Amino acid sequence: MTMLADMLAAMTSPATGGKVPQGAGLMMLVPALTLLGVVLCTLCAIFRVKNKLPAWISVGCLVGSFVAVAATYAGFDGGAKIAHGFEWITFHWSDAPVSGGKASFVANFSFYIDSLTLLWMLFVTGLATLIALYASEYMSHDVGTGYCRFFVAFCLFVFSMACLVMGDNMLLLYLGWEGVGLCSYLLIGYFYKKPSAVAAAKKAFIMNRIGDLGLALGIMLTFVHFGSIEYTVIFEKAKPYLAAMSEGRYGDIPTMVKVIPLLLMVGAFGKSAQLPLYVWLPDAMEGPTPVSALIHAATMVTAGVYLIARTYPLFLLSEWALPIVAWVGTLTAFLAATIGMAQFDIKRIMAYSTVSQLGYMFAGLGVLASTGAAFHVFTHAFFKAMLFLSCGAVMHGFAGQLDLRKLSGVAFMKGWGIVGIAMFVGCLNLAGFPFTAGYFSKDMILAEAFTTPGMAGIGWVLLLTAGLTAYYTFRVFFRVFVGPKYYEPGDEVHAHADHGHDSHGHDGHAKDSHGHGEHAGDHAGGHGGGHGGGHEFHPHAPGWAINSVLAILTVATIAAAGAYFLKPADGGHGGWVGGMVHSSSAAFESPFAHHGAEGGAEGGANGGAGQAQGHAGGLPSAFRTGEAGHGGTFLGWDPHKVMYYVSAVVGAVGILAAFVLHYAGRTTAARSRADGLLPMVGGVSRLAQRKWLVDELYDALVRKPLWVLSNVFHLIDKLVVDGLVDLAGFIPRAVGGSIRPAQSGVLHGYALGMAGGLALFLVIVLLVTFA
């Protein structure tokens, strides 16, 4: 209670280092409400609640948090505010004679609210609310302890994400980082009786951990150099370095500072599934679809992008950091697109497309288009969530069937209309069809790639990937949602007569006889054979919760395109999102943004908020060409004007290819014209389908050597360590064994011993006396 009073008092009095956070105090509601949700859902689990109460609790808490964020946004006037929570970790040791004057380590549970934070929190809380509503119906067959467990982890996830995004120091970010990783593990492994789900959860967590090591080292290095891990202090201390950077004096920046972004990006790659740490994300589709939609499409995987955006000033200080980010993003985007083209499981395809689009975002950050990247995060969150939710509706209705060779014409089936429309809008956005939100956001990144000198290669690869994206996206749409109507139920058919519901991994249900013989794919443990004669399977059309969420998201996705046209408050470019980004730490006004002809030497204007960094005419030297001041071009034209048309054409080509190969002339679900082409590309397609054997490569490079090494250590442990311990036990035994014969039990033996001892004693006395 006193903590609450302290918080309220802190909210209304000048906080440390920031302005009076009158509006930002509301943001404390976000973690408070989500934690409340966690506690209440846990209570539901303890009291064995058997209805949908946990879902309504979660939706209520999340709606509250969204309202709090929206209210804060409405009253926001720019700049950065600190909402002080409570003092969490404060160490002071004075008289430290080390450099940087490190005399304290302060990490408070406070929030750093600027426009970037609000941008992120708006879509995080908004999508979380909608997806919780969706999940209330999707998970409804599991009511009971499993349902409560789901929503506990769900609310905990939103809490961690809030800490991550809103934290004012890197330790709170790390707390949130680990928290989202934990919740991801809990939710991927939700069906814990399924071995593949458990393996996927472990894989996700362990690969995240590898990235977390980089992040932790980066945070430690930040503390060592800057003496603090609070953003305000770091940005303040980085100002002289940024000045040096803008004048091209990279030698004046200490090496330690340049290493920090290289470490931080490892963490970002792990969390956001980029090369080489991306292989966990497709496997993470083992989790329930709401989890895939929220965590692995919209929020957790954008944490890496957020990290880089938030610490953008640090990334600008290293000549190599941003180009590496750009290239890794680009290569990941291309690789994932090629894999996605050859998969048959629609959720997997969407997962690979997530990896690919995240690559776009990283590439955007790397080519100094932080606005484009943020906008793409924003739009991608909406349409990818919508795509996943539509696929989930399909999975829910067809008893777990996700193979696009076994489904067709779903959009025309009764009750599936809204799902079809949602899927169509989502696919248009993902493919970058003109005038959709995805089109504008992808366009921003592509244009910047060609504008920034030295990054044209990235631009070309991204353009090619855009074509591939359009192809595989519409491959899914043309195969599954249109065409002749056909369906086969999936594996999770537990035919009860009254509801053709699926059941995930429940054992011990009475099995009705069923018309179909075998099901392809894996067995959700414990389903034996015994499907005999004739009970019909009916697809289960989505209910009001799913349909309403999909409808809301469709409208929101279409409306998000409008964000491109809203003029930001400070008159910059890039629409509403641009306005949000420019007044935050992620702002970098590239001098090539609008025009190629102007000299780049003058300082770029910036919506001068207190914390905005990184303007002025200079660029990281990796971006420089001989003529500073001439922007890059696309085949001689100004990229900003031309890219609209180019990407539209590329997207159209992709969609046309998908149309020809997968819709035109297709009469069955299983085969299309693409199958006829398969012999021509044979081996390549098979490799792509097997994900370019990357998992097998990791197995051989990492897992096998580790296994061998662990066996070696086991031997050492057994022989050396245990040997030493056994030796320590052996010695007393040996000594005792050698003395034991003296106790023979024979009276004369003892007498002899006594006499002998006496004789020895006398001899010694004699020798001593007469020596």
Place this chain on the structure above:
Amino acid sequence: MMWLLAQAGHPAAMHEATLAHYLFVAVAMFVIGVIGFLTRRNLIVMFLCTELMFLAAGIAAIAFGRFWLDYTGQSLVIFVVTVAAAEAAMALALVVLLFRKRETLSAEAWQELKG
């Protein structure tokens, strides 16, 4: 004794009895006792040897008392002999009990405390 012989006018053909002579007797008695204790198997004989050792020590004590003109030697022996007598009673009682158990007086019958 020497004095008596000397009064009879008989020349003292032997030496005077010195301390060494008495100690020699005591040591001889002690050694005989030790050897007897170590070699004999009969419990009563073993106890007899311990009594021999006692008395040998007593002789040594008296001899020292005589030659250093100190009563301590004799008084010690009075006490020691008294205690030895009491202890002999106890020991023989134990021997009787042991005999009843094994029907033999041999010390080799008792080896149960073998470690």
